[in-house]
Amino acid sequence: xxxxxxxxxxxxxxxxxxxxxxxxxxxxxxxxxxxxxxxxxxxxxxxxxxxxxxxxxxxxxxxxxxxxxxxxxxxxxxxxxxxxxxxxxxxxxxxxxxxxxxxxxxxxxxxxxxxxxxxxxxxxxxxxxxxxxxxxxxxxxxxxxxxxxxxxxxxxxxxxxxxxxxxxxxxxxxxxxxxxxxxxxxxxxxxxxxxxxxxxxxxxxxxxxxxxxxxxxxxxxxxxxxxxxxxxxxxxxxxxxxxxxxxxxxxxxxxxxxxxxxxxxxxxxxxxxxxxxxxxxxxxxxxxxxxxxxxxxxxxxxxxxxxxxxxxxxxxxxxxxxxxxxxxxxxxxxxxxxxxxxxxxxxxxxxxxxxxxxxxxxxxxxxxxxxxxxxxxxxxxxxxxxxxxxxxxxxxxxxxxxxxxxxxxxxxxxxxxxxxxxxxxxxxxxxxxxxxxxxxxxxxxxxx
Amino acid sequence: xxxxxxxxxxxxxxxxxxxxxxxxxxxxxxxxxxxxxxxxxxxxxxxxxxxxxxxxxxxxxxxxxxxxxxxxxxxxxxxxxxxxxxxxxxxxxxxxxxxxxxxxxxxxxxxxxxxxxxxxxxxxxxxxxxxxxxxxxxxxxxxxxxxxxxxxxxxxxxxxxxxxxxxxxxxxxxxxxxxxxxxxxxxxxxxxxxxxxxxxxxxxxxxxxxxxxxxxxxxxxxxxxxxxxxxxxxxxxxxxxxxxxxxxxxxxxxxxxxxxxxxxxxxxxxxxxxxxxxxxxxxxxxxxxxxxxxxxxxxxxxxxxxxxxxxxxxxxxxxxxxxxxxxxxxxxxxxxxxxxxxxxxxxxxxxxxxxxxxxxxxxxxxxxxxxxxxxxxxxxxxx
Numbered sequence: 001x002x003x004x005x006x007x008x009x010x011x012x013x014x015x016x017x018x019x020x021x022x023x024x025x026x027x028x029x030x031x032x033x034x035x036x037x038x039x040x041x042x043x044x045x046x047x048x049x050x051x052x053x054x055x056x057x058x059x060x061x062x063x064x065x066x067x068x069x070x071x072x073x074x075x076x077x078x079x080x081x082x083x084x085x086x087x088x089x090x091x092x093x094x095x096x097x098x099x100x101x102x103x104x105x106x107x108x109x110x111x112x113x114x115x116x117x118x119x120x121x122x123x124x125x126x127x128x129x130x131x132x133x134x135x136x137x138x139x140x141x142x143x144x145x146x147x148x149x150x151x152x153x154x155x156x157x158x159x160x161x162x163x164x165x166x167x168x169x170x171x172x173x174x175x176x177x178x179x180x181x182x183x184x185x186x187x188x189x190x191x192x193x194x195x196x197x198x199x200x201x202x203x204x205x206x207x208x209x210x211x212x213x214x215x216x217x218x219x220x221x222x223x224x225x226x227x228x229x230x231x232x233x234x235x236x237x238x239x240x241x242x243x244x245x246x247x248x249x250x251x252x253x254x255x256x257x258x259x260x261x262x263x264x265x266x267x268x269x270x271x272x273x274x275x276x277x278x279x280x281x282x283x284x285x286x287x288x289x290x291x292x293x294x295x296x297x298x299x300x301x302x303x304x305x306x307x308x309x310x311x312x313x314x315x316x317x318x319x320x321x322x323x324x325x326x327x328x329x330x331x332x333x334x335x336x337x338x339x340x341x342x343x344x345x346x347x348x349x350x351x352x353x354x355x356x357x358x359x360x361x362x363x364x365x366x367x368x369x370x371x372x373x374x375x376x377x378x379x380x381x382x383x384x385x386x387x388x389x390x391x392x393x394x395x396x397x398x399x400x401x402x403x404x405x406x407x408x409x410x411x412x413x414x415x416x417x418x419x420x421x422x423x424x425x426x427x428x429x430x431x432x433x434x435x436x437x438x439x440x441x442x443x444x445x446x447x448x
Numbered sequence: 449x450x451x452x453x454x455x456x457x458x459x460x461x462x463x464x465x466x467x468x469x470x471x472x473x474x475x476x477x478x479x480x481x482x483x484x485x486x487x488x489x490x491x492x493x494x495x496x497x498x499x500x501x502x503x504x505x506x507x508x509x510x511x512x513x514x515x516x517x518x519x520x521x522x523x524x525x526x527x528x529x530x531x532x533x534x535x536x537x538x539x540x541x542x543x544x545x546x547x548x549x550x551x552x553x554x555x556x557x558x559x560x561x562x563x564x565x566x567x568x569x570x571x572x573x574x575x576x577x578x579x580x581x582x583x584x585x586x587x588x589x590x591x592x593x594x595x596x597x598x599x600x601x602x603x604x605x606x607x608x609x610x611x612x613x614x615x616x617x618x619x620x621x622x623x624x625x626x627x628x629x630x631x632x633x634x635x636x637x638x639x640x641x642x643x644x645x646x647x648x649x650x651x652x653x654x655x656x657x658x659x660x661x662x663x664x665x666x667x668x669x670x671x672x673x674x675x676x677x678x679x680x681x682x683x684x685x686x687x688x689x690x691x692x693x694x695x696x697x698x699x700x701x702x703x704x705x706x707x708x709x710x711x712x713x714x715x716x717x718x719x720x721x722x723x724x725x726x727x728x729x730x731x732x733x734x735x736x737x738x739x740x741x742x743x744x745x746x747x748x749x750x751x752x753x754x755x756x757x758x759x760x761x762x763x764x765x766x767x768x769x770x771x772x773x774x775x776x777x778x779x780x781x782x783x784x785x786x787x788x789x790x791x792x793x794x795x796x797x798x799x800x801x802x803x804x805x806x807x808x809x810x811x812x813x814x815x816x817x818x819x820x821x822x823x824x825x826x827x828x829x830x831x
Binding site for chain 1: 577578581584600601602612
């Protein structure tokens with residue numbers, strides 16, 4: 001191990017893995033049309049992929065089946081140092097959110113633990129040529145050599161993608177920012193850290209509005225933190241935030257300026273039969289997502305995903321077991337800190353299927369209509385490009401089939417935490433450590 | 449090129465604590481020279497702790513090195529070691545902590561059987577695992593990354609788990625027994641809590657979950673003290689053997705271990721408390737109707753197992769070449785790392801509004817409190 005190295009550095013194993021550590025993808029997000037896919041990694045970089053439009057048309061499969069290729073890469077956040085606390089601020093990108101497309105350029109928000117930045121991604125594929133006073137290289141021409149006047153024309157050039165920071169929203173958070181969410185009004189967005197939620201205007205960087213504050217007067221009384229927050233997709237006054245105690249709070253900003261008092265609280269009463277010392281930890285909600293319709297909420301806690309109806313607060317309408325076989329292993333998972341992993345969950349385009357990640361490079365999809373779930377694997381060696389993904393199974397009792405994986409042979413270092421689903425089609429992007437997998441659903445029967 | 453080993457003990461007289469408490473010696477090994485070889489460090493450790501093992505590998509994170517007193521030295525992380533008493537080395541704890549060092553459990557197993565802790569090796573009793581979980585949680589709270597601000601959510605969840613365990617212990621009555629036994633009944637409440645206050649910075653008078661206010665998100669030192677308080681309180685279990693019993697049977701750790709636990713636990717407690725050699729330990733099953741014991745009696749019943757001339761002298765010998773006046777946490781750690789060690793919430797709290805409890809984040813407070821601690825321990829132990 002790196003711990004016995006003689007250099008006076010503090011954390012050796014981290015340094016040894018530094019090269020690959022920075023490549024670990026920490027967030028994945030499609031834009032509203034699905035043409036662009038952004039990923040953020042632990043090194044503070046953002047990579048944007050663009051879908052290639054199929055120009056061949058008929059000879060390919062019906063419908064668009066473009067591949068995603070790298071469109072642009074830029075360094076979003078740099079490692080920083082908080083001089084007041086003598087602590088480093090990680091440059092890891094916690095979340096990326098695209099803004100609604102309004103003009104030729106694309107805008108996205110990216111955040112690390114402390115600072116949110118608005119980036120403008122614009123293309124340039126033409127440039128003016130034929131200046132009168134400048135020559136091709138841009139040097140000023142000698143006026144005496146100019147004999148005639150001409151109008152500069154735009155000539156196509158190679159595509160150039162420029163990414164520039166347009167706004168930097170700094171110093172808004174004392175604690176670590178875990179979520180950002182763009183409002184449906186297109187002008188504001190919220191950012192949530194462990195104890196507070198702020199609302200910003202996209203054009204104003206020196207002020208933000210605090211809308212939720214759960215910090216107790218005495219930090220010793222702290223028992224609950226905010227784990228995720230999101231605006232309602234249609235109602236610009238509603239947002240929801242989840243807590244480490246497994247509660248969801250829906251807040252209406254019309255009620256009061258400070259939304260400490262929730263409008264609705266969604267909480268499932270604890271099952272006394274399953275009670276253990278880890279009950280609270282595994283009930284902590286790691287991600288919350290509104291459905292596209294705005295009627296349902298999807299939450300992910302350690303062992304399950306739950307679908308909640310906004311109209312019913314007393315419990316979820318659907319619960320799906322993601323990896324129930326881990327329930328007996330909670331103690332070891334607590335010891336190796338895996339129990340604190342924060343998995344994300346996503347809806348598909350028409351809210352009929354939900355997806356979330358698990359360990360061993362597995363991810364799960366649940367069909368809400370049938371209630372059935374399927375386990376798939378995102379692992380390079382087991383799938384060739386364009387091969388059909390086969391379903392996997394974790395063996396935990398009962399009849400063991402070939403290809404089943406035993407619970408004890410699960411690799412807990414290969415976790416699928418981040419994922420995204422295309423807003424309109426069945427295309428999913430899965431982040432597996434430092435690899436990004438993009439899977440498409442080929443509905444056509446002849447391609448099976 | 450020499451490795452200077454600095455040992456800072458949480459208790460000045462740890463031997464007086466019962467064996468089933470995790471005796472916490474936090475051994476910070478600061479390398480005075482950056483180029484000290486791994487081998488030299490091992491040698492120094494061997495010399496200091498009288499290791500017989502010559503394949504003590506500092507490479508593995510959970511190395512078990514035994515010293516002559518039978519305390520196992522567990523390496524918790526780089527440069528942080530903890531002595532763990534053998535009785536603590538239950539199967540469950542080992543399983544939780546050891547990855548690949550399971551085979552070494554046989555060493556610990558022999559020790560345990562010598563002490564008559566046959567029951568302990570079952571290691572699946574609810575209370576034992578609960579205690580192990582508590583210890584593990586406390587360690588997790590203490591060991592936080594120095595460079596980057598630790599994850600608040602994780603820390604809150606761990607702290608809540610600790611609170612939950614301690615509340616349950618209170619419900620069991622074990623907590624009350626413990627704090628009663630800890631101090632004479634005749635003392636006034638304020639006196640009663642003098643020791644705990646110094647140790648734990650608890651200002652409340654009752655021993656209810658309020659003691660968990662020390663699970664504060666302030667300075668690291670308080671969290672360490674939490675460990676002290678928890679451990680010492682829990683430990684002084686008197687000779688009542690049934691403290692682990694009571695209402696929590698329903699909440700068993702793993703359902704398949706519920707059967708026959710009551711009987712086993714009593715046996716377990718008896719054997720563990722007495723270390724097999726103390727005839728004062730009575731095995732009555734009913735709730736104790738005896739008056740609270742004096743501190744001396746309480747502490748006196750728990751000796752270090754080996755029967756060495758005096759637990760005191762053994763440890764003195766152990767640390768004879770060690771500068772035990774080196775109490776200052778900040779200074780010590782500054783020698784080791786660039787950033788001062790802070791608890792997870794220390795920095796956060798420093799930003800928040802100041803509240804009533806004095807926060808020990810400054811150096812002089814740290815030192816004075818530790819000196820006070822030492823002083824109090826001396827009084828209690830009656831050395």
